[in-house]
Amino acid sequence: MYFDESLKKMIAEQGKTFLELKKLLDAYNEVPAIKKAMEGGSLSQALESYLIELLIYLSRVNGEVDFRENEFVEILLQKNLTREAMKRSRDEASRIDLHDPDPIILVSLIDIGLAEAVVNTIETIGLIFIAVDGHSDIAEIKALTDIIFIFRYAIKSMDSKSERTHKKTETIQKTGGESRQDLDTILSELNELIGLKQIKSEISGLINLIKVRKLREEKGLPVSSMSFHLVFSGNPGTGKTTVARILAKIYKNLGVISKGDLVEVDRSGLVAGYVGQTAIKVREVIDSAKGGVLFIDEAYSLTPGGSQSSDYGSEAIEVLLKAMEDQRGDLVVIVAGYTREMEAFLQSNPGLKSRFNKFIHFEDYTPQELLDIYVLMAKKKGYRLQDDAKGALATLITKRYEERSVNFANARIVRNMLESTIQYQANRVIGIDDPSKDDLQDITLEDIEMLGSKSASGVH
Numbered sequence: 001m002y003f004d005e006s007l008k009k010m011i012a013e014q015g016k017t018f019l020e021l022k023k024l025l026d027a028y029n030e031v032p033a034i035k036k037a038m039e040g041g042s043l044s045q046a047l048e049s050y051l052i053e054l055l056i057y058l059s060r061v062n063g064e065v066d067f068r069e070n071e072f073v074e075i076l077l078q079k080n081l082t083r084e085a086m087k088r089s090r091d092e093a094s095r096i097d098l099h100d101p102d103p104i105i106l107v108s109l110i111d112i113g114l115a116e117a118v119v120n121t122i123e124t125i126g127l128i129f130i131a132v133d134g135h136s137d138i139a140e141i142k143a144l145t146d147i148i149f150i151f152r153y154a155i156k157s158m159d160s161k162s163e164r165t166h167k168k169t170e171t172i173q174k175t176g177g178e179s180r181q182d183l184d185t186i187l188s189e190l191n192e193l194i195g196l197k198q199i200k201s202e203i204s205g206l207i208n209l210i211k212v213r214k215l216r217e218e219k220g221l222p223v224s225s226m227s228f229h230l231v232f233s234g235n236p237g238t239g240k241t242t243v244a245r246i247l248a249k250i251y252k253n254l255g256v257i258s259k260g261d262l263v264e265v266d267r268s269g270l271v272a273g274y275v276g277q278t279a280i281k282v283r284e285v286i287d288s289a290k291g292g293v294l295f296i297d298e299a300y301s302l303t304p305g306g307s308q309s310s311d312y313g314s315e316a317i318e319v320l321l322k323a324m325e326d327q328r329g330d331l332v333v334i335v336a337g338y339t340r341e342m343e344a345f346l347q348s349n350p351g352l353k354s355r356f357n358k359f360i361h362f363e364d365y366t367p368q369e370l371l372d373i374y375v376l377m378a379k380k381k382g383y384r385l386q387d388d389a390k391g392a393l394a395t396l397i398t399k400r401y402e403e404r405s406v407n408f409a410n411a412r413i414v415r416n417m418l419e420s421t422i423q424y425q426a427n428r429v430i431g432i433d434d435p436s437k438d439d440l441q442d443i444t445l446e447d448i449e450m451l452g453s454k455s456a457s458g459v460h
Contacts, residue, residue, distance in 0.1 A: 008075055014076060014124060014125050018076070018077075025114070026043060028043060029042050054147070072129055115155050138314065138318055141318060141319065186249045189246055189249075190246050190250075194372045196362070198363065199239070199243060206358075210226075214255070229332060229333045229355055230247075231360070232244065234338075235410055239411070241297070243360075244293060248293040260293075261293070269281075269285060271312045286331070289331060293332045293334055296333065296335045333355075364401075364410055366401075367401045370397050374414045378418055378443065383441055385443045388445045389443050392445055392448040392449060396417075396452050400413065424447045425447045
């Protein structure tokens with residue numbers, strides 16, 4: 001046997017899920033509409049036939065049935081895929097149109113939730129199947145995702161024609177937790193951030209554009225299509241994640257998305273060890289971000305030429321682009337990273353360049369802004385700077401700023417400086433007999449001088 005025990009277990013678990021779905025489907029065989037449509041057959045038989053036809057189709061994207069693919073089907077369904085493929089080749093009349101959504105529409109008529117479960121299971125089985133032959137490529141992923149897209153679109157169309165639409169809206173409102181936050185309150189949160197003057201201006205312009213677009217729609221005036229996806233470029237520690245979180249709330253308030261949550265990932269959250277598993281991982285992340293904003297930090301690492309480039313990263317991008325198209329009504333994606341690397345990232349794939357056409361650049365903080373951030377962080381932790389300590393800190397921060405590298409870490413450096421200062425303050429205060437409340441709160445010149453001397457020697 002080719003597969004190790006962990007992979008066999010994974011395949012067997014999918015087989016068990018598929019069997020359970022078949023049992024659920026057969027509970028509806030006597031429904032008049034189903035009985036008439038199936039002409040004496042059963043829904044479970046139709047589903048299994050469809051799955052086998054799909055696996056044969058996927059196996060032939062890059063050639064004939066592979067022995068590992070055959071073993072996969074034997075574990076999953078206790079059937080021989082090679083024999084099934086030969087049987088279907090002899091009987092072309094029994095061939096199934098893989099792009100025909102009628103079977104899923106039929107299930108949707110009785111239970112949309114069950115239809116969604118069927119499609120999700122077929123997709124998961126297909127993705128694992130693609131990976132087992134050891135030479136998966138984007139063509140196989142695309143073949144599967146094209147079919148799954150047709151099915152999901154069919155389910156969505158059925159859903160919009162039923163009372164479930166109203167129920168789904170109620171569920172979305174509950175999922176958001178709090179009632180819709182007032183836009184002025186959200187904007188005050190943005191405006192209270194230190195610095196970021198240009199960022200605040202650009203977001204204000206984006207809000208105005210969305211508002212006017214909605215007013216035009218209400219008046220029956222034409223509106224052009226609009227992408228809400230964004231590229232955040234700039235050095236680390238410049239507030240990109242914080243702004244993305246606030247922007248998610250703004251998008252929810254304006255009706256762009258339903259929940260307003262922010263899901264933050266990087267390459268490790270999207271890319272797995274082999275091609276098929278990567279697609280599953282990306283789909284799980286996308287599902288968790290639906291209704292909100294998916295924030296991908298250091299997105300350039302997914303592309304050839306990125307810091308950890310591989311075919312797996314390219315596959316993640318392909319699945320992501322497909323999902324952005326499928327769920328464009330309730331998913332916003334923000335990609336972030338260093339400026340030059342993000343430019344290369346967008347040039348690496350035509351789909352990326354077409355979907356991301358709004359850019360917001362985050363400049364490095366000024367020395368004064370970095371000082372203000374330090375003071376604010378200290379205040380939140382219950383510390384305060386004495387005047388002479390603040391002056392010494394301003395000088396130290398300015399020096400660090402003037403000596404900064406291309407990838408200066410901004411607020412992250414300030415946070416590290418504060419953490420070091422708190423340690424030096426603790427070392428000093430511990431020597432005071434019965435320290436007062438002021439002693440425990442104050443950061444003194446001595447603490448900052450210690451910070452400066454350690455920084456100069458390379459110790460933090």
